[in-house]
Amino acid sequence: HDTTILDYEFEAHPQPVTAGDRESLLANPGFGKIFTDHMVVIRYSADRGWHDARVQPRGPIQIDPACAVLHYAQEIFEGLKAYRLPDNGAALFRPAENARRFRESAERMAMAPLPETMFLSSIRELVRVDRDWIPEGEGASLYLRPFMFASETFLGVKPASEYLYMVIASPAGAYFKGGAPSVTLWTSEHYTRAARGGTGAAKCGGNYAASLVAQAEAIREGCDQVVFLDAVENRFVEELGGMNVFFVFEDGSIQTPPLGGTILPGITRDSLLTLARDAGIVVREAPYRMQDWQKDAESGRLREAFACGTAAVVTPIGRVRGRGFDFTIGNGGPGLLTEQLRSQLTAIQRGTAADPHGWVERL
Numbered sequence: 519h520d521t522t523i524l525d526y527e528f529e530a531h532p533q534p535v536t537a538g539d540r541e542s543l544l545a546n547p548g549f550g551k552i553f554t555d556h557m558v559v560i561r562y563s564a565d566r567g568w569h570d571a572r573v574q575p576r577g578p579i580q581i582d583p584a585c586a587v588l589h590y591a592q593e594i595f596e597g598l599k600a601y602r603l604p605d606n607g608a609a610l611f612r613p614a615e616n617a618r619r620f621r622e623s624a625e626r627m628a629m630a631p632l633p634e635t636m637f638l639s640s641i642r643e644l645v646r647v648d649r650d651w652i653p654e655g656e657g658a659s660l661y662l663r664p665f666m667f668a669s670e671t672f673l674g675v676k677p678a679s680e681y682l683y684m685v686i687a688s689p690a691g692a693y694f695k696g697g698a699p700s701v702t703l704w705t706s707e708h709y710t711r712a713a714r715g716g717t718g719a720a721k722c723g724g725n726y727a728a729s730l731v732a733q734a735e736a737i738r739e740g741c742d743q744v745v746f747l748d749a750v751e752n753r754f755v756e757e758l759g760g761m762n763v764f765f766v767f768e769d770g771s772i773q774t775p776p777l778g779g780t781i782l783p784g785i786t787r788d789s790l791l792t793l794a795r796d797a798g799i800v801v802r803e804a805p806y807r808m809q810d811w812q813k814d815a816e817s818g819r820l821r822e823a824f825a826c827g828t829a830a831v832v833t834p835i836g837r838v839r840g841r842g843f844d845f846t847i848g849n850g851g852p853g854l855l856t857e858q859l860r861s862q863l864t865a866i867q868r869g870t871a872a873d874p875h876g877w878v879e880r881l
């Protein structure tokens with residue numbers, strides 16, 4: 519017997535960190551490494567519905583070894599950010615879109631949908647309690663991670679009758695190390711992310727589990743992120759492991775792969791499409807072949823490409839590699855339109871530019 523394991527007890531109520539500790543943690547937060555000192559918990563059971571909503575000190579939770587999520591992976595999550603406004607207030611960006619997507623993910627995974635109003639109030643409550651954890655400075659924010667899993671103790675293969683919804687928060691800086699000016703992609707040859715009729719449009723943990731071997735291959739090849747191709751023909755660009763992708767052409771038009779159930783309907787993607795249309799830019803949501811990406815990059819018809827998502831914001835793609843090919847986009851650095859869209863979006867999110875679509879919710 520290893521008594522050190524058997525004797526271990528969870529600390530139920532960790533002491534909140536002192537203001538001094540917080541300052542030093544916030545100075546260089548990285549991504550997903552440090553956490554605030556509260557969390558939201560809401561329970562669901564088939565007989566009681568949603569109940570016991572609370573904001574409590576952050577700490578470990580105990581689950582039974584037969585907890586359904588550990589076996590059949592009924593789990594979904596969201597990602598959104600709270601920003602510090604110039605007057606020191608706090609704001610969320612399009613949180614209703616995350617609430618809607620969370621409900622849609624739940625429906626796809628046969629989970630009890632959390633009412634969108636409950637999702638929104640849970641986010642607002644946590645940010646109010648932990649607002650001192652929103653870091654200051656360009657590129658910094660408080661990353662919010664709502665998630666939900668099947669918490670029933672049962673090994674039968676069926677939709678669970680109990681769920682736990684939680685929200686944790688993590689002060690975040692740049693997603694890519696050193697705030698990389700541009701990233702290099704690795705094209706996955708063996709692995710696809712999602713097929714038609716699958717779970718590609720749901721934000722479920724299983725999609726990320728399935729992407730990790732491809733992402734690990736990308737890292738082994740010296741690249742930053744994997745780019746997936748479609749599962750049917752292995753030809754069309756879909757998305758990255760955790761971001762959507764855009765292409766910018768020499769005629770000033772932009773293109774992004776269409777939503778069709780196999781990619782995540784990104785809120786950043788939708789916001790950038792809207793900003794681009796507002797600016798009179800010609801926008802296409804249309805399939806794009808990897809072969810054309812290379813041909814267009816080499817001929818100069820393609821000028822820029824970028825990845826986008828809540829964690830990565832807007833990140834230029836400088837180079838794309840795969841088995842037997844390697845090409846650079848533009849001069850390999852950030853492009854002009856990419857930078858323009860990035861700064862326009864982040865200015866709205868941070869309350870330093872007008873918000874014509876009412877996307878920013880002040881708390």
Ligand code: PLP
Pocket residue numbers: 597757758759760761762782783784785786787826827828829
């Ligand atoms: N695609 C995948 C696979 C993602 O994980 C994310 C991040 O959430 C996105 C796209 C971008 O979505 P959003 O802009 O809503 O963060």
Ligand code: COI
Pocket residue numbers: 596597598760761827828829830
């Ligand atoms: C996000 O941008 O919120 C993501 O989910 C990407 C990754 C951190 C999973």
